[in-house]
Amino acid sequence: MKISKTIYLFFLPGLLLYSIFFLYPTVSALFYSFTDWDGLSDAYQFVGVGNYERALTGDSVFRKTVGNNLKFMLMVVVFQTLTALVFAMIVLKNTKANLFLRALYFFPTILSSVSVAFIWAFIYDPSLGILNQILELLGLDFLQQNWLGNSDIAIYSLAVTQIWFHAGQMLIIFVAGLQAIPEDLYEVAKIEGASKWQTFRKVTWPLLAPSATIVIAYTTIQSFKAFDLVFAMTGGGPNNSTEIIATYIFDVAFRSYNFGYASAISVLFMIIIAFITFLQFKALRSDRISY
Amino acid sequence: MLFRKFSLAVYALLILIPLLMVALTSVKTLQETFRDPLGLPEDGFQWSNYSAIFQEQTMAGYFMNSTIVTLFSVVLTLFFASMIAFGISRLKNWMGNILFGLFTLGMMVPAQVNMVPLYSLMLDLNLTNSLLGLILVNIAVTLPIAVFILTGFMKTLPRELFEASTIDGAGNWQMYTKVAIPLSLPSLSATAIFLFVMHWNDLLYPLLFITDNAYKTLPLALLEFQGEYSTNYPMLFTGVIIASAPMVIAYVFLQRFFVAGMTAGALKG
Numbered sequence: 001m002k003i004s005k006t007i008y009l010f011f012l013p014g015l016l017l018y019s020i021f022f023l024y025p026t027v028s029a030l031f032y033s034f035t036d037w038d039g040l041s042d043a044y045q046f047v048g049v050g051n052y053e054r055a056l057t058g059d060s061v062f063r064k065t066v067g068n069n070l071k072f073m074l075m076v077v078v079f080q081t082l083t084a085l086v087f088a089m090i091v092l093k094n095t096k097a098n099l100f101l102r103a104l105y106f107f108p109t110i111l112s113s114v115s116v117a118f119i120w121a122f123i124y125d126p127s128l129g130i131l132n133q134i135l136e137l138l139g140l141d142f143l144q145q146n147w148l149g150n151s152d153i154a155i156y157s158l159a160v161t162q163i164w165f166h167a168g169q170m171l172i173i174f175v176a177g178l179q180a181i182p183e184d185l186y187e188v189a190k191i192e193g194a195s196k197w198q199t200f201r202k203v204t205w206p207l208l209a210p211s212a213t214i215v216i217a218y219t220t221i222q223s224f225k226a227f228d229l230v231f232a233m234t235g236g237g238p239n240n241s242t243e244i245i246a247t248y249i250f251d252v253a254f255r256s257y258n259f260g261y262a263s264a265i266s267v268l269f270m271i272i273i274a275f276i277t278f279l280q281f282k283a284l285r286s287d288r289i290s291y
Numbered sequence: 292m293l294f295r296k297f298s299l300a301v302y303a304l305l306i307l308i309p310l311l312m313v314a315l316t317s318v319k320t321l322q323e324t325f326r327d328p329l330g331l332p333e334d335g336f337q338w339s340n341y342s343a344i345f346q347e348q349t350m351a352g353y354f355m356n357s358t359i360v361t362l363f364s365v366v367l368t369l370f371f372a373s374m375i376a377f378g379i380s381r382l383k384n385w386m387g388n389i390l391f392g393l394f395t396l397g398m399m400v401p402a403q404v405n406m407v408p409l410y411s412l413m414l415d416l417n418l419t420n421s422l423l424g425l426i427l428v429n430i431a432v433t434l435p436i437a438v439f440i441l442t443g444f445m446k447t448l449p450r451e452l453f454e455a456s457t458i459d460g461a462g463n464w465q466m467y468t469k470v471a472i473p474l475s476l477p478s479l480s481a482t483a484i485f486l487f488v489m490h491w492n493d494l495l496y497p498l499l500f501i502t503d504n505a506y507k508t509l510p511l512a513l514l515e516f517q518g519e520y521s522t523n524y525p526m527l528f529t530g531v532i533i534a535s536a537p538m539v540i541a542y543v544f545l546q547r548f549f550v551a552g553m554t555a556g557a558l559k560g
Contacts, residue, residue: 014430112535249403
């Protein structure tokens with residue numbers, strides 16, 4: 001069947017905006033990454049791979065930032081995925097109570113990062129905070145902390161907040177994945193006398209692998225994009241201990257006015273994300289089975 | 292079994308207690324909060340924080356800005372993305388595939404990657420401190436995910452429907468408005484909710500492009516309250532409640548759609 005050429009007009013408005021406000025800046029990030037542009041003046045010079053060299057060999061803050069981001073990512077991916085999976089299995093059946101609980105667990109996802117940041121700043125507050133008060137009530141005073149002020153633990157405090165924020169969303173994805181597994185497979189496993197763990201390992205997990213891939217990949221990307229939350233909660237401090245790559249780019253560009261260098265870090269950021277996504281898909285693919 | 296129930300209750304409390312705490316603190320005075328951060332308000336609910344925040348801040352203006360930016364961003368993203376999705380699902384050739392690839396590529400690139408050149412572009416185009424500027428960038432940034440979700444859906448629509456309308460002499464535009472759009476409503480509504488939550492809550496772009504109070508949206512205004520009120524949590528939480536109210540009310544009534552929309556976004560993102 002012949003399609004009228006007017007179909008190309010359908011792409012026009014979207015493609016125009018996408019090219020101007022997305023593709024062009026993305027490509028020029030690559031261009032600016034080879035310059036020493038400060039973002040304000042008209043003049044800049046090409047510095048070759050100087051910015052990349054600086055990021056990879058000379059900048060200890062950048063290295064720390066990548067480390068922070070990986071810590072944050074690992075903690076969120078592991079604990080958020082486990083929380084979501086375990087609770088998805090408990091609230092799996094569509095009973096009234098379970099539907100209510102799912103809606104409740106999902107709730108934080110609709111809040112803005114700034115709101116979540118304020119809520120948790122209050123929870124973590126060293127003197128007013130609910131967390132230290134509960135620890136005192138339980139007689140666990142020795143565990144009391146300045147949760148966001150202590151540079152050894154602040155990044156983990158942020159990770160807990162991120163999990164509170166988004167675990168419910170992942171839980172819902174797991175529920176959808178689990179509900180798609182045919183009942184009779186569990187029946188067969190039962191008749192065969194499989195233990196609970198065996199049933200999980202041989203039936204649930206392989207069939208859940210596609211949802212797990214999605215959850216893990218999405219959580220990973222989300223943990224790299226946690227700019228809003230980190231920016232509003234700690235601004236990267238204390239002592240850069242919660243600086244993640246995204247907030248560092250912001251600092252280098254808009255506080256130190258080093259656009260060229262910030263662009264180079266942006267490009268490295270993109271490479272890191274592409275690499276991690278690739279690894280995950282490869283690792284999780286191998287675990288897929290179909291019955 | 293008991294352990295399961297116990298875990299469910301603990302998780303539920305972990306969500307509920309912070310939310311209750313926000314609501315209660317917003318109706319307490321600062322003194323009360325410092326004296327007893329977790330207690331109930333002793334002298335009844337104090338609504339003074341709410342009147343104070345409206346007096347001290349241009350809350351109505353922030354609210355209006357957020358509403359304008361969100362509405363236009365959502366509607367225009369849906370409009371442009373559905374046209375593209377329609378185009379891709381009609382063009383079953385290499386052009387369609389390339390265009391689809393070009394748009395979905397955008398989902399892989401985090402917004403922070405291009406914020407530096409985007410900022411200077413906006414300066415050059417005189418689009419900083421402008422709601423229009425925010426809307427244009429919002430559309431460009433969420434177009435990839437919207438195209439991805441909608442194309443996936445439109446490709447499943449039966450070909451025969453489109454072919455039948457061609458025989459009736461319908462052009463591409465009629466086919467889009469009379470066949471593709473009505474049939475894609477479930478997918479459009481899910482995408483709409485995903486975009487709503489995203490645009491309403493966005494901090495990055497207002498932070499980059501807006502410095503004038505007259506154009507600030509709620510998340511940015513809220514963030515700046517922190518500088519002004521420091522640890523005055525009653526005021527901060529009053530701001531949180533006002534900024535979240537539309538989303539929360541919508542969630543209570545449209546819960547099913549929210550869950551579908553937010554997971555569609557995740558599944559496809």
